[in-house]
């Protein structure tokens with residue numbers, strides 16, 4: 659694997675089938691969960707730079723732990739708080755607030771590190787800018803080393819890979835009587851407009867995996883980019899969408915078409931016990947952090963149906979499997 663920006667980075671000449679590639683990598687991740695130190699020598703004398711332009715708890719810590727399990731040194735740099743303000747526009751006249759161009763900074767970081775991992779959030783002001791993924795693409799262009807997304811303007815691949823691992827793990831522990839699980843991505847209320855990246859990415863990965871009946875439910879006006887959702891059933895009636903669900907992925911996102919807006923935070927979209935009763939005793943997932951009793955109720959989060967802690971724990975094994983593949987490709 660040369661980089662990890664989207665699900666498409668799993669495709670290789672030896673494994674061109676994306677669904678099979680996801681399953682192969684998920685097996686490796688679960689093998690690391692069973693035996694975390696088995697590849698301790700793989701990353702010896704290697705270093706990863708974790709660059710944060712935005713806050714994080716899970717991504718930062720799980721990727722550090724994953725790197726250490728592979729024998730790599732991980733150095734965290736909170737660029738937003740501790741670094742020079744970076745300029746990403748080509749040809750910019752830097753007479754404003756930015757101090758250093760990515761064209762100058764990224765190659766230097768590429769000399770310090772064997773892998774660079776980057777978190778950047780969208781501005782939610784201009785869809786074309788955000789969906790161009792300029793920040794991540796400029797790092798890829800100038801760093802000269804493999805780049806891993808720790809969440810970008812439009813996607814969160816380490817989270818989505820984790821989500822599939824978690825579903826697979828749960829299916830192994832609790833087999834269904836039917837062949838394919840029903841997975842529902844439901845919009846949830848929030849107090850402010852959030853990026854679409856977790857929802858986009860979850861849709862992209864579940865569609866690519868191809869082993870679930872996938873339904874997305876959201877209020878009117880919240881349709882996501884079809885590039886990611888194509889293949890899913892869209893139903894704006896949440897109760898209908900939840901019927902017989904086996905896994906419910908709860909997430910808020912702002913509007914995509916009329917970009918970055920919050921049309922509603924209608925509490926009737928929050929998952930409750932009554933809504934869970936419509937499902938096949940569904941397991942409930944969320945990427946976290948979660949606004950309790952806004953996005954998800956205490957009664958759900960504190961119930962046995964919630965697998966959010968297991969899901970967050972699996973972030974380590976997803977990151978470890980991805981970093982290991984990159985290290986093997988680099989050798």
Ligand code: CP
Pocket residue numbers: 713714715716717718809817945946947
């Ligand atoms: N899910 C997730 O990415 O969490 P953090 O923002 O805390 O890293």
